[in-house]
Amino acid sequence: MTSDTQQPKTDGDLFAFLDSLGIAHATKTHQPVFTVAESVALRDEIPGGHTKNLFLKDKKDNYFLLTVEENASVDLKTIHTVIGAASRVSFGKPEKLMEYLGVIPGAVTAFGVINDTDRNVKLILDEDLMHHDIINAHPLRNDATTSIAAGDLLRFIEATGHEPLVLKVTS
Template sequence: MDDAIAQAQPKSDKDLYATLDGMGIAHTTREHPAVFTVSESQALRDEIPGGHTKNLFLKDKKGNFFLVTAQEDAEVNLKAIHTVIGAKGRVSFGKPEPLMELLGVVPGSVTPFGVINDTQQRVSMVLDESLMKHDIINAHPLRNDATTSIGRDDLLRFLESTGHKPLIVALG
């Protein structure tokens, strides 16, 4: 019974760091007060170099889920994004329950690192091509009171290791 309970728990930031370390991926994490929006996190820009992310957990009409990670200032057109990410019809924001079930995070902590918890690959990973122009990508490490910096190519390697080969598209 204890094993079943342990398996049901989403991976933590410590699990993420151990996974990255095991893959030989360099990463740094900076602790800071919890941030819930891009505008709140912009105060940290001078302290943390690189590309900063905006993350959208979306669901289409057929129940398919998408994690869209974009440059923080990208203007994502929710009425049209389905045409570039392969969604079946228009998308809406996913609810907190499937967000926790699939990515192991709560609203405000959405991150590309969340796919570490999507062991059945139910979420399609989408990256904004403008974000991918940065050598360093910054995202929450499964919680919103820290920012983890990782190399762009290492982020891609991490995503692919979880079975989430990202679709890279122009979003804004």
């Protein structure tokens, strides 16, 4: 059987994995948020860079997760030339999001690569986001925010077997 019969990992699994890597993290629970606009109210409570995530695919069914700063603007007409896609990109379907990253729309996060054991998704972190000392992302659910040092986010991604690409993807 392939890995798609496994249950997605939980936030508890994520935190245990971070702990096993010696990575410091702090999580604050809050009302579920589905959009950047809804999450803006949390800014005063949670310092650091907050993320916006785009789950994209090209015509050859290559999948990409772009993690950018929440207010960043991404040009979907040209981003394929920056991220190495085979064609223009479109948004990936919710079924693939659950299959590969183990999350629902509204809870998309760089932490989702913990569920992508077959490495189906290429993770791209925006260079501007990585200038923050602390990065904030959903811990596989959208009613909490986990804060982690930028360098530790890179270590986490590498520990999942993914190669984090830090590229200038925003305008």
